[in-house]
Amino acid sequence: MKQDKKEKRNNILYSVLGLVLGIAMCGIGIYGMILNRIESQEYKNATDKREVIAVVESCREIDNSDDKDKNKKNSRSVKYRTKLAFEVDGKSYEGEETYNQKVYVGDKVKVEVYRTSKGSYKLRPYNNLVNFVFYCVAIPLGFIIAIASVYSIRLIVKKE
Template sequence: MKVLSDKAQNKVICVFLLIGSIGLVVYGVTHIFSSIEYKLSSDVRHVTAVVKDYQISVKTDEKGDEDVKYHAILSFEVDGKTYTGKDVFSRDISRGDEVTEKAYRALNGEYKLYTGDIGDNITSVMMIPAGIIISIFLIYEIFGKSKEKEQ
C-alpha cells in the first residue's frame, strides 16, 4: 500500500533537498562573515585550549590510504572567562590535551577560535552560488511544474 503518490514523494524529496541547499548558503555566508570578523578584530591572541571531547572521522581513498581527522571541542580562557570552540586535527589527540590556538574578539565582545581564512576554505565560498543554483532548480521543480500542468 502506497502512502504517497510518486509526484508527492518527489515533492517531499525536493523539499528536503531545498532545505539542504539553503543550509549550504547559510554555511557559506556564516563562514565568510567569521573570516571578515576575524580580519576586523582588534584583539587576536594565542591561547592554550584544552580538548574537552572529540570525534574521529576516517575517509579511505581509492588506494586504500586512510585520512583520519579528529573533530575536537575545545575549551579556552581569556581574561578569566571560559569559552568553547571547535577545531579539526590530523594528529592523534585525546581528552585533556592542551593545544595552542588563535582566538579573536568577535563583534559581540566574545572570543572565538580562528577557523581559517576564506582562501584556505574556498569550498565555503563556492557553497553560496551552488546552494542558490540548486535552490532555484528545486523551487522550480516544486512549484513551477504544477503551474505548467494547470494551464
C-alpha cells in the same frame, strides 16, 4: 480509478517534498555564504587576536580515507574533530577544531582566538574551500529542484 487517485496524491506529495528540499537547499546555501563572510570580516577586523592554550574536551574521528600510492601500499588519512575549552581573561569559552593527527582528551593545544564584536572570544575561523563550494552549488541546485517540483505539480494538477 482508486489506484490513479492514490498515485496522483503520491506524485503531488513527492513534488511538494522536492519543492521543500529545493527551498531548503537555497536557504542553507545563502545562510552559509553569509555566515562565512561575516566570520571572515569579523576576524579580519578584530583588534584583539592572541594565542592561548586550550584543553581537548572530546575527540572523534571524522574522516577515514584510504589512499593508494605507488610508493606506499596503504596510506591512511584520518582527521579528528575536537571540542576545545579555553580561557581568556578569566572567562571560559568553547570551540571546535579539526586536526590531522591524533589528539586525546585532556591534551593541551595552542590555538589562535580573536575577540568578536560582542566582546566574547572565538577560535580563528578556517574558511574551508569545500564548504564554500558546497554553499555555492546548493543555491542553484536548490533553485533547479524547486522549479522542477513546481513544474511537476502543475503538470499533475493540469491532468485533472
